[in-house]
Amino acid sequence: xxxxxxxxxxxxxxxxxxxxxxxxxxxxxxxxxxxxxxxxxxxxxxxxxxxxxxxxxxxxxxxxxxxxxxxxxxxxxxxxxxxxxxxxxxxxxxxxxxxxxxxxxxxxxxxxxxxxxxxxxxxxxxxxxxxxxxxxxxxxxxxxxxxxxxxxxxxxxxxxxxxxxxxxxxxxxxxxxxxxxxxxxxxxxxxxxxxxxxxxxxxxxxxxxxxxxxxxxxxxxxxxxxxxxxxxxxxxxxxxxxxxxxxxxxxxxxxxxxxxxxxxxxxxxxxxxxxxxxxxxxxxxxxxxxxxxxxxxxxxxxxxxxxxxxxxxxxxxxxxxxxxxxxx
Amino acid sequence: xxxxxxxxxxxxxxxxxxxxxxxxxxxxxxxxxxxxxxxxxxxxxxxxxxxxxxxxxxxxxxxxxxxxxxxxxxxxxxxxxxxxxxxxxxxxxxxxxxxxxxxxxxxxxxxxxxxxxxxxxxxxxxxxxxxxxxxxxxxxxxxxxxxxxxxxxxxxxxxxxxxxxxxxxxxxxxxxxxxxxxxxxxxxxxxxxxxxxxxxxxxxxxxxxxxxxxxxxxxxxxxxxxxxxxxxxxxxxxxxxxxxxxxxxxxxxxxxxxxxxxxxxxxxxxxxxxxxxxxxxxxxxxxxxxxxxxxxxxxxxxxxxxxxxxxxxxxxxxxxxxxxx
Amino acid sequence: xxxxxxxxxxxxxxxxxxxxxxxxxxxxxxxxxxxxxxxxxxxxxxxxxxxxxxxxxxxxxxxxxxxxxxxxxxxxxxxxxxxxxxxxxxxxxxxxxxxxxxxxxxxxxxxxxxxxxxxxxxxxxxxxxxxxxxxxxxxxxxxxxxxxxxxxxxxxxxxxxxxxxxxxxxxxxxxxxxxxxxxxxxxxxxxxxxxxxxxxxxxxxxxxxxxxxxxxxxxxxxxxxxxxxxxxxxxxxxxxxxxxxx
Numbered sequence: 001x002x003x004x005x006x007x008x009x010x011x012x013x014x015x016x017x018x019x020x021x022x023x024x025x026x027x028x029x030x031x032x033x034x035x036x037x038x039x040x041x042x043x044x045x046x047x048x049x050x051x052x053x054x055x056x057x058x059x060x061x062x063x064x065x066x067x068x069x070x071x072x073x074x075x076x077x078x079x080x081x082x083x084x085x086x087x088x089x090x091x092x093x094x095x096x097x098x099x100x101x102x103x104x105x106x107x108x109x110x111x112x113x114x115x116x117x118x119x120x121x122x123x124x125x126x127x128x129x130x131x132x133x134x135x136x137x138x139x140x141x142x143x144x145x146x147x148x149x150x151x152x153x154x155x156x157x158x159x160x161x162x163x164x165x166x167x168x169x170x171x172x173x174x175x176x177x178x179x180x181x182x183x184x185x186x187x188x189x190x191x192x193x194x195x196x197x198x199x200x201x202x203x204x205x206x207x208x209x210x211x212x213x214x215x216x217x218x219x220x221x222x223x224x225x226x227x228x229x230x231x232x233x234x235x236x237x238x239x240x241x242x243x244x245x246x247x248x249x250x251x252x253x254x255x256x257x258x259x260x261x262x263x264x265x266x267x268x269x270x271x272x273x274x275x276x277x278x279x280x281x282x283x284x285x286x287x288x289x290x291x292x293x294x295x296x297x298x299x300x301x302x303x304x305x306x307x308x309x310x311x312x313x314x315x316x317x318x319x320x321x322x323x324x325x326x327x328x
Numbered sequence: 329x330x331x332x333x334x335x336x337x338x339x340x341x342x343x344x345x346x347x348x349x350x351x352x353x354x355x356x357x358x359x360x361x362x363x364x365x366x367x368x369x370x371x372x373x374x375x376x377x378x379x380x381x382x383x384x385x386x387x388x389x390x391x392x393x394x395x396x397x398x399x400x401x402x403x404x405x406x407x408x409x410x411x412x413x414x415x416x417x418x419x420x421x422x423x424x425x426x427x428x429x430x431x432x433x434x435x436x437x438x439x440x441x442x443x444x445x446x447x448x449x450x451x452x453x454x455x456x457x458x459x460x461x462x463x464x465x466x467x468x469x470x471x472x473x474x475x476x477x478x479x480x481x482x483x484x485x486x487x488x489x490x491x492x493x494x495x496x497x498x499x500x501x502x503x504x505x506x507x508x509x510x511x512x513x514x515x516x517x518x519x520x521x522x523x524x525x526x527x528x529x530x531x532x533x534x535x536x537x538x539x540x541x542x543x544x545x546x547x548x549x550x551x552x553x554x555x556x557x558x559x560x561x562x563x564x565x566x567x568x569x570x571x572x573x574x575x576x577x578x579x580x581x582x583x584x585x586x587x588x589x590x591x592x593x594x595x596x597x598x599x600x601x602x603x604x605x606x607x608x609x610x611x612x613x614x615x616x617x618x619x620x621x622x623x624x625x626x627x628x629x630x631x632x633x634x635x636x637x638x639x640x641x642x643x644x645x646x647x648x649x650x651x652x653x
Numbered sequence: 654x655x656x657x658x659x660x661x662x663x664x665x666x667x668x669x670x671x672x673x674x675x676x677x678x679x680x681x682x683x684x685x686x687x688x689x690x691x692x693x694x695x696x697x698x699x700x701x702x703x704x705x706x707x708x709x710x711x712x713x714x715x716x717x718x719x720x721x722x723x724x725x726x727x728x729x730x731x732x733x734x735x736x737x738x739x740x741x742x743x744x745x746x747x748x749x750x751x752x753x754x755x756x757x758x759x760x761x762x763x764x765x766x767x768x769x770x771x772x773x774x775x776x777x778x779x780x781x782x783x784x785x786x787x788x789x790x791x792x793x794x795x796x797x798x799x800x801x802x803x804x805x806x807x808x809x810x811x812x813x814x815x816x817x818x819x820x821x822x823x824x825x826x827x828x829x830x831x832x833x834x835x836x837x838x839x840x841x842x843x844x845x846x847x848x849x850x851x852x853x854x855x856x857x858x859x860x861x862x863x864x865x866x867x868x869x870x871x872x873x874x875x876x877x878x879x880x881x882x883x884x885x886x887x888x889x890x891x892x893x894x895x896x897x898x899x
Binding site (some may be wrong): 046050056060148243296298300302 | 393
């Protein structure tokens with residue numbers, strides 16, 4: 001049989017309880033420790049408005065992270081997330097600004113552009129056999145460039161009110177993007193952990209040969225996963241568009257790496273096989289809390305980048321230590 | 329099991345604390361300053377001016393920046409976070425003309441005046457979005473471009489040839505003003521010097537170097553290069569010297585930052601239209617204090633720019649030189 | 654009427670002709686051994702039967718229907734199961750998930766048309782099958798990667814038997830097992846025969862072959878070298894066919 005993942009993967013998590021809600025406990029611990037530490041270090045940290053701020057700031061990366069989770073589950077990778085985010089936002093903005101179409105078109109356009117880019121990624125990877133790293137790296141450049149071409153490098157400003165509400169509205173005092181972020185988290189988690197679609201994604205990453213032998217349509221599934229990832233990038237592009245009220249071709253630069261970091265921090269196996277949307281949510285929050293805390297403490301953004309890298313390694317290291325002790 | 333218990337216990341305690349609300353008290357007013365990035369000496373000089381300004385004004389400040397001058401959304405997130413600290417005023421240098429508007433609107437709602445530092449905001453759009461800007465302060469970028477054109481025309485008097493303009497980050501107002509100011513003035517004072525290419529260098533040294541190489545190849549009669557900032561000019565200069573044309577092509581930058589100054593003194597970069605970011609920062613703080621005291625200030629303050637050349641600096645007697653950091 | 658009938662199966666990979674023309678008939682409840690040297694084409698032939706490879710020539714009939722070129726999913730549905738040499742298990746998934754891999758029962762989510770995997774049913778039936786096989790695993794929730802080799806094989810066997818197959822193919826099932834476990838597998842094959850389930854046993858251990866099989870087919874260089882009832886042949890004769898000395 002081909003492509004059995006077990007050589008490259010760490011020992012699997014304990015199945016001794018219903019693990020459809022499982023997250024990497026170490027990451028939750030890191031999150032709690034961060035919250036405690038920052039509460040002590042800064043008087044501005046512990047407040048409802050600040051926590052809402054954190055959720056708002058995390059929403060874009062979070063949605064992208066969920067897309068990355070699906071793709072990584074099947075031992076793939078999507079480096080084009082940030083660029084597709086930008087392109088989707090640009091097309092959405094232009095559809096109402098330049099083409100004067102009604103506002104629902106912007107929403108459909110964002111999602112459609114994202115899904116379409118994902119489709120191309122998926123087909124090139126699954127059917128033409130080009131490695132995911134290469135395909136999505138190519139899409140990273142093409143999508144980014146296309147966005148710049150369409151807008152001549154300038155942001156496209158001024159969206160209709162309903163779109164702006166999506167990004168800046170605060171029903172019950174909670175920013176709209178936060179609602180959308182959490183809703184997507186719930187739906188994505190359900191799909192990945194509770195449906196056949198999600199299970200097959202993880203099995204493909206675990207042992208592709210076994211998946212084929214058991215009748216799973218691996219190629220078709222792979223394509224679908226990239227479409228999902230692209231769709232979520234499109235949604236993130238819509239959220240960004242709504243938040244800043246403009247289609248910005250330079251949006252989302254380097255976001256894909258942060259999104260992937262969130263997924264890994266949360267317990268998704270970088271080599272595929274085991275993935276959790278809930279975990280990615282925790283991972284994204286860890287980074288969001290860290291960034292927010294360091295901002296409140298006015299720590300230079302150079303140190304912030306070091307901190308994010310260090311936290312990732314710390315969380316994964318703690319995980320390895322625990323596995324070695326067999327404590328899970 | 330134990331880890332799980334600790335986790336749950338801590339989380340519950342913190343949730344309770346969070347709902348109890350924030351506490352903060354300040355005696356001196358604290359100014360919030362948001363720059364683009366600190367990886368450019370231009371902003372370093374501005375920070376120094378702000379530091380000195382706040383010291384003289386007897387106020388405190390906290391300053392933030394993001395990792396690059398292209399990180400727009402992170403700057404918006406940082407801006408939002410800064411509002412948590414309820415500063416007395418928000419002095420912001422926006423990465424592009426529209427990104428900070430949602431945050432600045434919230435600042436308005438919180439009663440915090442907003443200062444457009446370095447004139448990055450698009451005022452028409454800001455007005456439409458309902459954002460009130462207390463005042464704008466920066467260099468007159470259009471005039472700076474024009475000064476560059478005047479100098480170029482003077483230096484190349486009597487010559488004919490091609491001119492390359494390297495713009496800033498695509499979509500950035502500062503870069504646009506400088507490039508346009510240069511091109512418009514050059515057409516007036518030196519019709520024999522033709523601008524053959526005007527390309528975005530994204531404030532990037534490497535990009536500018538590549539653009540210069542390509543343009544020199546396509547236009548062997550290139551006699552002058554105008555770059556919308558010093559970082560790009562320094563990149564262009566290296567390409568010129570690498571091609572063996574050092575000294576034959578006039579290269580002008582904008583900003584007057586310390587790297588550019590060193591290069592001009594060493595005779596490589598021809599000139600730089602120095603902004604005086606130190607002065608901009610200092611005066612921004614002074615005027616902010618006036619606004620908070622209820623006085624009226626000019627809506628637009630333009631701090632002078634100065635064409636820095638080797639001769640000028642060697643002579644050393646121009647009073648504006650003290651503000652060149 | 655044969656349960657499985659292969660006629661003139663050909664297969665090449667690039668320039669390499671792995672199977673030149675293979676004919677094979679298996680009746681319901683028959684236990685047929687497939688032997689041959691490395692590279693003779695045994696695994697390839699089996700993967701053609703299970704749909705992983707498509708034959709370049711020839712036909713496959715199963716239970717009267719032409720299944721040449723069908724997908725692995727369709728072939729499993731018709732009742733052909735295989736226990737692969739590397740077991741083809743998803744090691745990060747648990748025992749229950751592996752047993753139901755590809756055929757998970759689903760239930761509606763709170764009355765909506767959205768379907769989710771019926772976890773409770775999977776665990777229940779997996780436990781029943783494990784018990785029936787007499788296999789020893791700590792729990793059906795245990796990740797397969799943490800089980801021993803013998804336990805993992807039990808899972809693979811359970812998976813093959815859960816959906817009432819008519820034909821089970823086993824590729825070197827005893828190669829890595831201890832003596833007691835080997836006997837367990839042979840007993841299983843005898844039980845399958847009792848239930849009229851046909852078995853194809855690929856093995857290089859002729860003692861096992863002669864212990865449970867009805868017939869032995871030797872493949873050599875992509876062709877059937879011999880096809881004889883066990884009662885009418887001997888280990889030496891079989892070896893001779895494998896190496897081509899007869």
